[in-house]
Amino acid sequence: xxxxxAKQRYLLxxxxxxxxxxxxxxxxxxxxxxxxxxxxxxVMFFTxxxxxxAALVLGATPExxxxxxxxxxxxxxxxxxxxxxxxIRGVGQVTGRLWGYYYDPQVRANYTVLAPQGVEVPExxxxxxxxxxxxxxxxxxxxxxxxxxxxxPYSFQVRGVLSPESExxxxxxxxxxxxxxxxxxxxxxxxxxxxxxxxxxPREVSTVAAKIQELYPDTxxxxxxxxxxxxxxxxxxxxxxxLAVLSGALxxxxxxxxxxxxxxxxxxxxxxxxxxALGWDTAEVLQLKFWEGAVVSLTAFFLGTVGACLHVFVxxxxxxxxxxxxxxxxxxxxxxxxxxSLFDLGILFFFTVVPYTVATIVPVWRAASMDPxxxxxx
Amino acid sequence: MIELQEVRKVFHAGRPNEQVAVAGVSLTLEAGKxxxxxxxxxxxxxxxxxxxxxxxxxxxGRIFLKGREITSLPVRFLTDLRRRTFGFIFQQFHLLxxxxxxxxxxxxxxxxxxxYRHLRAxxxxxxxxxxxxSKAGAKAEWLSGGEAQRVAIARALINDPDILIADEPxxxxxxxxxxxxxxxxxDFRAAGTTILIASHDPLVHEAPAVDRxxxxxxxxxxxxxxxx
Numbered sequence: 001x002x003x004x005x006a007k008q009r010y011l012l013x014x015x016x017x018x019x020x021x022x023x024x025x026x027x028x029x030x031x032x033x034x035x036x037x038x039x040x041x042x043v044m045f046f047t048x049x050x051x052x053x054a055a056l057v058l059g060a061t062p063e064x065x066x067x068x069x070x071x072x073x074x075x076x077x078x079x080x081x082x083x084x085x086x087x088i089r090g091v092g093q094v095t096g097r098l099w100g101y102y103y104d105p106q107v108r109a110n111y112t113v114l115a116p117q118g119v120e121v122p123e124x125x126x127x128x129x130x131x132x133x134x135x136x137x138x139x140x141x142x143x144x145x146x147x148x149x150x151x152x153p154y155s156f157q158v159r160g161v162l163s164p165e166s167e168x169x170x171x172x173x174x175x176x177x178x179x180x181x182x183x184x185x186x187x188x189x190x191x192x193x194x195x196x197x198x199x200x201x202p203r204e205v206s207t208v209a210a211k212i213q214e215l216y217p218d219t220x221x222x223x224x225x226x227x228x229x230x231x232x233x234x235x236x237x238x239x240x241x242x243l244a245v246l247s248g249a250l251x252x253x254x255x256x257x258x259x260x261x262x263x264x265x266x267x268x269x270x271x272x273x274x275x276x277a278l279g280w281d282t283a284e285v286l287q288l289k290f291w292e293g294a295v296v297s298l299t300a301f302f303l304g305t306v307g308a309c310l311h312v313f314v315x316x317x318x319x320x321x322x323x324x325x326x327x328x329x330x331x332x333x334x335x336x337x338x339x340x341s342l343f344d345l346g347i348l349f350f351f352t353v354v355p356y357t358v359a360t361i362v363p364v365w366r367a368a369s370m371d372p373x374x375x376x377x378x
Numbered sequence: 379m380i381e382l383q384e385v386r387k388v389f390h391a392g393r394p395n396e397q398v399a400v401a402g403v404s405l406t407l408e409a410g411k412x413x414x415x416x417x418x419x420x421x422x423x424x425x426x427x428x429x430x431x432x433x434x435x436x437x438x439g440r441i442f443l444k445g446r447e448i449t450s451l452p453v454r455f456l457t458d459l460r461r462r463t464f465g466f467i468f469q470q471f472h473l474l475x476x477x478x479x480x481x482x483x484x485x486x487x488x489x490x491x492x493x494y495r496h497l498r499a500x501x502x503x504x505x506x507x508x509x510x511x512s513k514a515g516a517k518a519e520w521l522s523g524g525e526a527q528r529v530a531i532a533r534a535l536i537n538d539p540d541i542l543i544a545d546e547p548x549x550x551x552x553x554x555x556x557x558x559x560x561x562x563x564x565d566f567r568a569a570g571t572t573i574l575i576a577s578h579d580p581l582v583h584e585a586p587a588v589d590r591x592x593x594x595x596x597x598x599x600x601x602x603x604x605x606x
Contacts, residue, residue: 007491014481014488021476274472277433278486279461279537281454372460373428 008291011284015291030300036253037304037352038311040243044344045312047239051232052339062196063205065222066212074220076191081216085197088211090204096192098181102146102174107135113185115178117196123177126156131171133161149186156180197221254355269367276372285368286361293360297353304352305345379409379572380430380541385439387425387597399425401597402439407590409540412563412573414583417594423576424545426594430574431543432460461486465534467544471526473518473533479505480514483532490537497536504532508562524555531562541572548579560585 019026066085068077082094098115111132121127128138138144138158145155162170181187197212199205209221264272275285311318387400400422407413407430415423428434429441432448441449448459465486473482483501505511508528513521521529527547534542542563548556556579563573564587575582583591593600 003491005491006493007489010488010491010494014485017477017481270472271474274474275485277466277468277472278533279457279464280486280489281457284489371434373425373433 007284008287011288012291012295015288015295018288019292019295026296030296030303032253033296033300033352033356034303034307036250037301037348038307040250040352041305041308041348042311043239043242044348045308045340047236048341048344049312049339055228055231061224061227063199063202063224064197064209064212065224066195066197066216067220067222068194068216069218069220074194076187076193077195077219079190079192081219082195084215085195085212088208088215090199090201090208092198092200094198095196097194097196098178098187099193100181100185102184104136104146109135109172111172111174113174113176113181115181116175119175121159121175121177121180123180124156125159125176126180127160127162127175128158129162129171129173132174133158146184148184154180154184264363264367272364272367273370273372276368276370282365282368286365289361289364289368290357293357294353297356301349301353305348309340379444380407381405381442382426382430383440383442385426385429385436385441387422387429387434388437391437398597400429400436403594403597403599404439405592405599405603407572407574409572410567410570411589412567412575412587413590413592414588415574415576415592415594416578416583417600418578420596421594422597423594425597427543427545427574427576431464431466431541432456461489461537463540465537465539465542467527467530467534467542467547469546469549471530471550473521473526473529475517475519477518478514479510479516479518479521479529482518482529483536485536486533487536501532501536504535505529508532523550524558527551527555527559531559535566539571541574542566544573544575544577546577546579547575548577548582553581556581557585560587563587 066077066081068075068081077096079096082096085091086094095117097117100113102111102113103109104111109132111129115121119127126144128136128144132138136144138161140158140160142158143155144158145153148154156176162173162175176184182189197208199208205223205225209223212219212221272285275288276282280288382403382405385400385403386398389397389399403422403426415426417423425434429436436449439449440447443459443463448456451459474485480498480501483505484497487497487501502511502514505514508531510525510528510532513525513529518526518529527550534544544563547559551559560582563575564585567573567587567589577583582588
């Protein structure tokens with residue numbers, strides 16, 4: 001162990017001892033600091049994880065969706081639109097999708113009803129999302145009855161509960177066969193909710209979208225990338241609102257920290273003078289105070305970040321979820337896949353640990369650069 | 379060993395509250411002797427000691443330590459010289475409250491970064507010699523005046539200094555403790571340490587171990603040394 005390392009260890013030991021001497025004040029500071037880091041990190045982690053979930057979900061959706069518009073609103077699209085779209089160069093498969101919303105007055109929630117492509121659902125049966133299974137207490141084999149477009153009851157047997165990777169978008173989902181969906185909603189053959197268009201070369205997606213728009217001016221082609229951007233913007237906006245609310249707390253903390261750091265008490269000044277009189281260099285006093293600041297801020301950062309991880313990924317973010325998720329009335333209860341961006345963590349570190357440590361050191365530097373003989377004359 | 383040439387120290391120079399603390403002192407102090415600076419309050423004793431102990435720079439004049447001029451040394455060298463050469467005992471003791479006696483004693487040695495085992499052993503050795511071993515773990519604020527001063531002495535000795543500087547060391551001690559303090563100083567002097575004490579306490583300057591008394595008034599020597 002070299003003298004340099006040993007010296008830093010002495011300084012760190014003594015810094016801990018100094019913190020412990022003023023433990024009341026320092027524990028109060030640590031608590032407030034930890035809470036601020038916890039709140040900001042929670043919003044950050046939650047938004048990041050949601051965006052990632054959304055990206056995962058969107059990854060499975062087609063690159064291009066085509067909706068028909070009537071009076072500027074989404075309308076059902078005729079099946080014969082598929083033929084001419086398929087003839088556009090670069091287009092692979094064009095498939096009609098059937099989906100809609102069903103309002104369940106019993107639990108006052110909206111379900112998303114979908115006739116899946118590639119999954120065979122026998123008639124008179126449904127697959128339900130985990131959220132619906134929970135609120136309606138459904139298990140395999142149970143019967144679920146909906147009121148059809150004509151007011152008549154339509155009963156389905158639950159074949160199973162969906163348990164996909166991401167619960168975010170599937171919690172309120174009901175899968176049924178296309179024939180059942182048409183019967184339930186009174187939808188005639190030859191009409192679809194929208195069309196999915198497969199494009200072999202991703203770089204051609206926007207060209208194909210422009211051609212479809214030209215071919216059918218009454219349609220709206222939606223590119224997956226645009227949906228992704230919309231999701232991101234929405235989540236960022238919500239996170240922004242929360243951070244704006246939290247900024248009050250952040251400001252209060254900054255004032256508190258500044259006051260603590262900038263206002264050296266007479267006792268602290270005397271001690272700094274004493275250390276200098278005992279043969280400590282200005283740099284060594286600064287290093288000591290750096291360690292004090294670093295211990296407080298790193299502990300707060302660590303506790304706040306770990307607390308935020310537990311809050312967001314273990315408990316389902318009970319404090320912020322309703323604001324950031326803002327889904328339908330039926331809040332999907334789901335557990336997010338832990339995802340933390342190192343870049344964001346770095347930014348959080350930079351904006352919490354660095355300013356505090358600097359705010360601690362600056363006034364000390366002023367006090368530490370005085371002549372040590374002031375102790376002799378005091 | 380320590381030589382002062384026309385040393386002056388002026389506080390608040392050029393302002394209405396300008397104060398000349400030391401007004402041109404020339405003095406030679408021998409190594410291994412116990413010297414007492416005597417004089418009333420404001421005579422410049424403490425300022426002179428802080429100049430010799432590298433705590434402040436003189437406004438003018440020069441100070442030599444073992445033949446080396448120290449007044450023009452950069453701050454870093456001055457600090458290093460201070461912690462390796464001098465041990466200080468302050469009038470108010472200035473122990474850190476809330477910290478153990480042992481830690482208070484070791485404090486001046488932290489920046490030197492020596493092995494903890496060695497440092498601790500040396501600190502405990504001094505505490506034992508000063509009869510304070512049982513108080514090593516106690517907080518500084520629990521000590522009596524005499525104990526606090528002995529801790530301050532142990533702290534001053536932790537870096538094995540050649541020169542011990544004490545400013546009014548008996549100001550807060552009764553007669554018995556003052557005599558004990560001077561007996562300790564006599565021991566250190568016998569061991570070869572140079573001791574400089576500022577005091578106007580007769581118990582100090584009349585102690586048998588004192589080699590020389592330097593009288594000061596208004597920042598000057600009452601009896602200037604003949605130029606050597």
